[in-house]
Amino acid sequence: MDVAGLARLQFAVTGSLHFLFVVLTLGLAPLVAIMHTRYAITGNPLLERMTRFWGQIYVINYALGIVTGLVMEFQFGLSWSGLSHYAGDVFGAPLALETLLAFFLESTFLGLWIFGWHRLPRRLHVACIWLVTLTAYASALFIMVANSFLQNPVGAAEEGGRLVLRDFGALFTNPSLVFALPHVLGAGLWAGGFVVMGASAYHLFRRTQEREFFTRSLRIGVLTSLAGSLITVAFGFAQFGPIHSVQPGKFEGVIPGLSLGLMILIGELLQLAVMFVLAPLLIRDLLARWRWLHPILMAMTPLPFAAAIAGWLVREVGRQPWLVYGKLSVADALTPGLTRADVIASFAGFAGVLGLLAVVDYALIARAVRRGPGQVALGGADLPLAAEPVPANSL
Amino acid sequence: MEIFWFLTFAVLLAGYFALEGFDIGLGALLPVLGRTPAARDRLVGAMAPFVLANEVWLVAIAGVLFGAFPALEGQALSRLYPLVVALLLAWIVRDAGLWFRRRTAASWRPVWDGALTAGSAGLALAWGAILMAVVRGLPASPFDLPGLAAGVAMLALLAWHGRTFAAWRLRNGTGGTGRALLLSACAAAAPAVLVAAAAAGHMLGNAAPDQTLTVLSVMVVPVAPILVGAQVWVWRTFSKGALPTFF
Incomplete structure (x- = not known):
């Protein structure tokens, strides 16, 4: 396999791993938010146990969503610098917005939700999980906007061998997006x-x-x-209609x-x-x-x-052989000078580590399911700050 | 407009090292500061509620780089290929250690604590080498003695920052060490900020066109107070009191 093929395979493998965890995150987040809301309104202990049990499953799954997502974000620059050179002025915008408007807030509010048990007022704690859900969906929107641009590069024009942004709104009404986004959220x-x-x-x-x-x-x-x-x-x-006319x-x-x-x-x-x-x-x-x-x-x-x-x-x-459909081929987007050794080493590292962690993560989800609602760590008791003076003294 | 986005980039970079720096340093020092499993749990409990809000600054940095300086993003990341791959692998291993150390049976916890420490140390070493490589104009082979020296220096700097944070947090987030924490945070951010300042001219010359930057500004600036507010909320909630136990 040539360098472009290897880099493509690396992207496909890490992307598929990422999506396995993302798809469950998107599905469980609203369920946990609804359970938590019903608990906050009724005070029913069964609903609290459901929130914590399914919330813990959601959170264990989320760990792999993060680490696989990191690799996705950096891979564009690592392996496909031709893409940022040719289309970065357009394609980079939704990705930047995903990190700033969606993931930054999602991660921050998730931390508040996970560690906020016994600390945050009940209503604000519920607000956190809803903000996590909202930003997770916003994240899906921006990523699908970016992906749909690669499928059907609307809102941009070519000037001097590079794409420039002409109509940002067109990226959000892209026929490749409007039916695909709810399709993904439904999945x-x-x-x-x-x-x-x-x-x-x-x-x-x-x-x-x-x-x-x-x-x-x-x-x-x-x-x-x-x-x-x-x-x-x-x-x-x-989606068959738009795909037939666009691709x-x-x-x-x-x-x-x-x-x-x-x-x-x-x-x-x-x-x-x-x-x-x-x-x-x-x-x-x-x-x-x-x-x-x-x-x-x-x-x-x-x-x-x-x-x-x-x-x-x-x-x-x-979409093959195109990276940006009809405009930039995958082969032309490959980072110049990238060697087989580079890609093989990074592919082995990412696929090995992420694959192993994915297996571990599913084993841990299975373990949490098996142990049942009686042994949930999420929302468990805190460690008192002053209980053991030993570590503080050793500083 | 490109000056605004360069400043945003610089602020995010400074914030990343000032905040995530203490998580990295504390993770690397875990076996030193925490000799017993209980002591390690307390150290992890001190930083745990901050990690998600801290590490995400680097995701934002990559996003700003891609959105506002796309040509540079492709150039820099691909020239730093092995170092960025090492950074990502270290980050993944560190996160796995944090997320999984309390999810597996207790007999496995030393393995995940080891991952936390090794990943944290790897992050510091990779960052030192990356900053050194940027200073030297992205040499072809960034794995060499100056890179390693910079990595070790970064590890020492962040370890000091992490130790200061642990001392401050485990004394209930008050007292004279608050000023020490601010000082170590500034010191942790200083190298990266200096490197960014040195690269300012090159970055400004490689910004995305105004149309793209305007779109980004219109979308991001109204939400910026929420980003800041969420971070402040994390600090107000978790600076004091008992230590949460989920990680």
Whole structure:
């Protein structure tokens, strides 16, 4: 494989890892925010336990979202300096806005939310998780604006061999964006709903003590995936029109074609299952009571993630060989002078470390699920400042 | 307009080293300052609520570089390729140590504390070498003796800053060491600010066109008070009192 191919593979692998965690973040954040709000209003201890349990799952998942995202942001400059040279005056703006307006606030408010238990007034603490959700969605918006510009470079004109910004608003009304953004956000809800559903099925199947907790959680999971599936599928099919006019031939390659087929297959089957089997079985809590169904629910948990990765393969591989569609090829965007050794070393480092941490992270999520709501660290007791004078003295 | 965005860049850079600098320094010093698991938990508890709000300054720096100085971003990052890769790997390992040290069984905690320390030290070393490479006009092979020396110097500087922060926070965020913390914060930010000042001419000459900078300004300036307010809120909430335990 040549240098451009290796750099592309590095971007694809780190990007796919990033999205596995991002898609769950997008789905769980609003669920945790709603649970926390209901707890704050009612004071119901069950809702507090749900907020902390699902909040901890959300937070463990978030760790990998951050570290994989760091690699994504810096990779543009590392491997694809031709992109910043040719299109940076346009493409850089949404990325800069993502860091300043979205991620900066998201990270700050998430810190306040995680560590603010027992400290912040209840209403302000709830406000933090809503701000985290809002900024996570804003982040998705700016990243999708940037990505859609690569799919369909609107609002810019070429001057002296570089793109200059002509109409910033056009980036937000890009036909490659308007249906794809809700499609992605819906996929997040779908994945989040399935994780809640699968984890609840595990506890119900094991007949743990937490029957009421997970019967209610199962209901939340099914209803969330129902909403998510309707949004995802509707805005998925809505994209065929714009794609046909903007990127004809997008699905002609082997990988985009197969990925599209796989995504639609998973999406359709799961949507039918959620709509006509799982949602109706919520009546009289049949789904929670029919234990033989629970292993199937657990086994279904990874499917929305597989469909999400397939979706990105359609979108990104279907754009090849272009980095900026019709204007800048991937090969021309590669950083000049980049050697195979450079890329192989960084690819091995990033893929090795992030891959290992991704496995660890999923093991930790599974562990947190298995231990159940009785052993949640999020919102746990503080360490008293003056309890042990030893470390302070040793300074 | 490009002066405004250069100043924004410089402020973010100073803020990153003044704030994240103590997390890096404290992480690197963890086995020295915390001889027992309980002592390490308290040190991590002191910095934990600040880390998310601190490390994100570097994400903002990269964003401003890409949005306002795109030509420079591609140039600088690609010329510093091995150092930036090392910086990112160290950052990832440090974060993994922080996030996972209390999520696994207690027998695994030394492994994650080791990751926290190694990652923090790696961050300091990489930063020293990066600043030195920028000063020397981005040489072809930045892994050499001056780079290593700068890395070690940066590690010592941030370790001092981290130690000052721990002393201040574990004495309940009050007392005479508040001034010491301000001093060590300024010292931690000084090298990066000096390097940015030296590079000012080159940066201003490579800014994005006015149209792009205007869009960025119109979008960012109205939100800037919220960015500042959120940071202030973190400090007001976590400077004193008991130590949170999640990390």
